Amino acid sequence: MWRDAALVAGKDLRVEARSRVAINQVVPFALLVLVVFAFALDSDRDTLTRVGPGLFWVTVLFSGLLAIQRSFVIEASDDARDALRLSGLDGAGIFLGKALAVAVQLVALEAVLTVGVVVLYNVRLHDPLLLVLTALATTVGLAAAGTVYGIIAAGLRVRDTLLPLLVLPVLAPALLASARACEAALTGAPGDGWPWVRLLFVFATIYVTFGVVAFGPLLEEA
């Protein structure tokens, strides 16, 4: 299973590295969203600093949707999904591989966006441990849940509109938890943040487990 996961993740990341869609389109889109939020709210720095964590995670969520859609678009061309089905790879392995590839891209994106909010929103970072654990748990949860719903929507004519409808409500608690945890870290009250991080880990565990169990059957009929 793990070997299969590594193979699939390697393949997806190689495709991304060569096509440069993530770096040329998704990252600029994410930065653009940060700028758009500044337009929508106020150039008043206090407002942006205060709502920074929330905006950061909303941006990650929207860009993450693009990454998840990409992850299944690359399987759609040339009947790659059929090849994946026939490859004899373990369903759970394919799930873990695809989720891992999405997670790696999200981590890179979060790194860029962190610089973005520090520079554009004047956010000062505190409690790196809490921030890193929050980001880690959220990324794993987002990638896992996104991959589960990605395969459900993949191959359907309505996938571009169906995926956000399915994923956003499911990810709502993760968004809430990560925004609150980061807010707690940044406002210097890390004690408030730890329950949220625990919730995020529970969320990630549930959806990783669910994906490992359900991905095989879902792939077969996608």
Added chain:
Amino acid sequence: MTTPPVRVGTPTTRILGWLTAVSLALTAVMALVVSPPDVNMQDSVRLLYLHVPTAWLAMYVSFGVTTLASVLYLWKRTRSRFWDLTAGASAEIGVLFLGLTLLIGSIWGRITWGVWWTWDARLTTTAVLFVLYLGYLAVRKVPATPEVAARRSAIVAVAAFLDVPIVHQSVEWWRTLHQDATILDERRLLDPQIHGSMAWTLLLGVVAFTLLYCWLLAHRFQLAALEDRFADRQLQVAIDERRAEAVTS
């Protein structure tokens, strides 16, 4: 050849229908005439005789049945079309009544709190739940062969159900860690602080709406089963036509 019209009602559903109608009428009389206005909420309390039963019907009964039926569908030993149709029918009723719950709730909120919406933990959970099941219904509508659609929908239903406790926990903390306690806790309505005709009206409302659910479910299920048969027959007709073409040409 004309086929006789299919009757969707059976004696059982007809009795159920009458019981539902009578109990709903009784609830209306109790809620509008018999029960007194509340000390604080005045007449707006009467909205709650609708609000609480619709919430109960949608969140606990409908989505509970959808989840159970989906699990039974996914479990190989009990897999049958019956559970898939039940899950879909129940979710449709659930979404309808959850929409009504939100609507009635916000009308009541406007009167009592002065706002249509407040980010109270329960309201937020309910709103997320509503969107989750809208997504489930959207997945059901996506065209596919019946088996594929059924399995896909069942998995989405289970995934949605898994999310409910997390959503609930997160919004609960969100409100308690960062905001004052809510203006009015709905739970107060359900604990035995309320007495007499108000409690009876509420209880009657819950019974009436549960009956209504059973009646709607029976009919919605039957309709879905008929649609299924219709699709099968259309397919058969199409196949026969192609065969006839092959013979004549």
